[in-house]
Amino acid sequence: MKLQNGSNDMVVIKNLSKAFGDNVVLKDISISIKEGDVVVIIGASGSGKTTLIRCINGLEEVTSGDIYVRGVEVAHSKSDLIEMRKEIGMVFQHFNLFAHLTVLDNIMIGPTKVLKIKKEEAHKKALALLDQVGLSDKSGAYPDELSGGQQQRVAIARALAMGPRVMLFDEPTSALDPEMVGEVLSVMKQLAKEKITMIVVTHEMGFAKEVGDMVIFMDDGLIVEQGKPKEIFSHPKEERTKAFFNKIL
Amino acid sequence: MNILSIINAAMPQLLYGAKLTVLYSIATIFFATIVGLIFALCKLSITASLRKIGESYVHLFRGLPLLVEIFYVYFALPMVLPLHRWFDPYFTPVAGILALTLNEGAYITEIIRAGVLSVPKGQTEAALSISMSKYQTMRYIILPQAFKRMIPPLMNQFIQTIKDTSLLSVISINELTRQGQIIISTTFESLQIWTAVAIIYLIVILSLTSISSYFERKYEITKR
Ligand SMILES: Nc1ncnc2c1ncn2[C@@H]1O[C@H](COP(=O)(O)OP(=O)(O)OP(=O)(O)O)[C@@H](O)[C@H]1O
Numbered sequence: 001m002k003l004q005n006g007s008n009d010m011v012v013i014k015n016l017s018k019a020f021g022d023n024v025v026l027k028d029i030s031i032s033i034k035e036g037d038v039v040v041i042i043g044a045s046g047s048g049k050t051t052l053i054r055c056i057n058g059l060e061e062v063t064s065g066d067i068y069v070r071g072v073e074v075a076h077s078k079s080d081l082i083e084m085r086k087e088i089g090m091v092f093q094h095f096n097l098f099a100h101l102t103v104l105d106n107i108m109i110g111p112t113k114v115l116k117i118k119k120e121e122a123h124k125k126a127l128a129l130l131d132q133v134g135l136s137d138k139s140g141a142y143p144d145e146l147s148g149g150q151q152q153r154v155a156i157a158r159a160l161a162m163g164p165r166v167m168l169f170d171e172p173t174s175a176l177d178p179e180m181v182g183e184v185l186s187v188m189k190q191l192a193k194e195k196i197t198m199i200v201v202t203h204e205m206g207f208a209k210e211v212g213d214m215v216i217f218m219d220d221g222l223i224v225e226q227g228k229p230k231e232i233f234s235h236p237k238e239e240r241t242k243a244f245f246n247k248i249l
Numbered sequence: 250m251n252i253l254s255i256i257n258a259a260m261p262q263l264l265y266g267a268k269l270t271v272l273y274s275i276a277t278i279f280f281a282t283i284v285g286l287i288f289a290l291c292k293l294s295i296t297a298s299l300r301k302i303g304e305s306y307v308h309l310f311r312g313l314p315l316l317v318e319i320f321y322v323y324f325a326l327p328m329v330l331p332l333h334r335w336f337d338p339y340f341t342p343v344a345g346i347l348a349l350t351l352n353e354g355a356y357i358t359e360i361i362r363a364g365v366l367s368v369p370k371g372q373t374e375a376a377l378s379i380s381m382s383k384y385q386t387m388r389y390i391i392l393p394q395a396f397k398r399m400i401p402p403l404m405n406q407f408i409q410t411i412k413d414t415s416l417l418s419v420i421s422i423n424e425l426t427r428q429g430q431i432i433i434s435t436t437f438e439s440l441q442i443w444t445a446v447a448i449i450y451l452i453v454i455l456s457l458t459s460i461s462s463y464f465e466r467k468y469e470i471t472k473r
């Protein structure tokens with residue numbers, strides 16, 4: 001049985017809590033994300049940002065609360081997990097490209113093995129995606145032959161190849177050398193322009209200001225403040241938000 | 250008789266023994282790899298009872314001397330299970346391969362398990378994130394990477410298996426070691442015959458070693 005929540009929003013999180021043993025790392029989180037929105041999550045280390053986005057695609061089991069993706073409750077039904085993940089792409093901090101596969105096979109393996117799309121068709125789409133992330137010349141390379149920035153762009157292409165409605169990014173640029181941050185961010189900005197719903201954990205405040213529709217500031221497992229980037233960055237209401245900006249800016 | 254003519258006379262029998270040694274080794278390696286894969290997946294399962302089964306299997310068959318396991322399957326087991334009737338007239342080879350398979354399978358279980366665990370967790374998470382099932386993740390992402398790391402320890406285990414087949418001589422399987430014993434019981438030429446037996450073992454094992462280093466090099470060069 002699929003529960004509906006009657007909302008048209010792309011992702012709705014209701015009263016989500018998550019504990020590891022006695023350690024409660026997410027406390028009663030509620031968020032609504034509209035289709036096409038870019039939501040940027042910021043917060044100090046250990047505040048629960050990674051855990052939150054891992055809950056959204058079921059890499060962590062939630063302790064209590066509900067998560068709806070396009071109106072379908074997904075946090076409690078294992079059988080829907082695989083279906084739901086087809087709609088949600090994820091980009092990891094450390095890329096996690098499949099080390100034994102070429103760039104092209106990394107992108108094609110999902111469409112061919114999971115979505116059962118024909119090889120030629122998947123191949124064509126993979127080449128188009130590689131072009132989109134600016135790596136057409138690297139299709140035959142293995143991940144360990146690429147720079148971090150290139151690997152992350154392939155990882156984005158791999159996620160996009162599944163045709164997701166939502167993309168999750170967990171600090172996609174924080175494992176990169178500074179000179180490679182730009183190339184990854186520009187791919188992400190392009191996606192934002194194409195109106196793909198994005199949830200991005202990042203410390204790149206420039207990105208948040210430029211393409212963010214909403215910024216969420218988390219501290220100690222709570223959403224302390226959320227709002228339009230302009231408002232939050234120029235007039236943070238909460239003391240904790242101000243303290244955080246003072247530390248990082 | 251000089252050394253050469255003694256060995257010459259014994260050669261057909263020794264080579265027949267060598268052939269059996271190789272055949273028993275291949276059969277054991279084949280079945281033990283399947284058994285090892287099954288119990289490794291048990292040990293890696295999230296289901297506690299399956300893990301327990303895998304652990305018990307490894308503890309039991311690694312914990313006993315192989316010779317005792319061979320005697321147990323050959324002499325003790327038929328007392329409760331009429332294997333000798335079911336498999337008549339092939340009970341002896343079946344018992345030999347079964348005992349070896351159970352023993353080597355326990356070691357291969359651990360090799361495969363360690364290989365799978367050596368693949369970073371991020372690979373599994375990436376596979377799940379593109380909607381792969383657990384089976385697809387194992388099949389397309391984890392096992393291919395684990396396999397590469399398993400080649401050296403598996404080759405060692407296969408070499409060990411060849412040596413272990415010599416214990417089958419105790420249940421009258423006419424592999425190389427037993428052929429040596431039989432020849433010596435009539436010719437009394439211990440030095441010459443055991444030397445010949447040793448050399449044949451070395452040839453078999455060294456050829457497997459060179460196949461193994463070929464594979465290692467091949468995977469080294471392509472790095473996958
Ligand atoms: N698998 C786990 N088992 C136990 N505790 C965990 C686990 N994963 C995360 N935690 C704990 O949950 C809390 C939140 O971690 P999380 O990784 O979500 O924070 P974060 O905001 O992403 O931090 P960072 O900016 O350092 O990435 C931390 O206290 C962490 O120790």
Ligand SMILES: [Mg+2]
Pocket residue numbers: 049050051170171
């Ligand atoms: Mg994190």
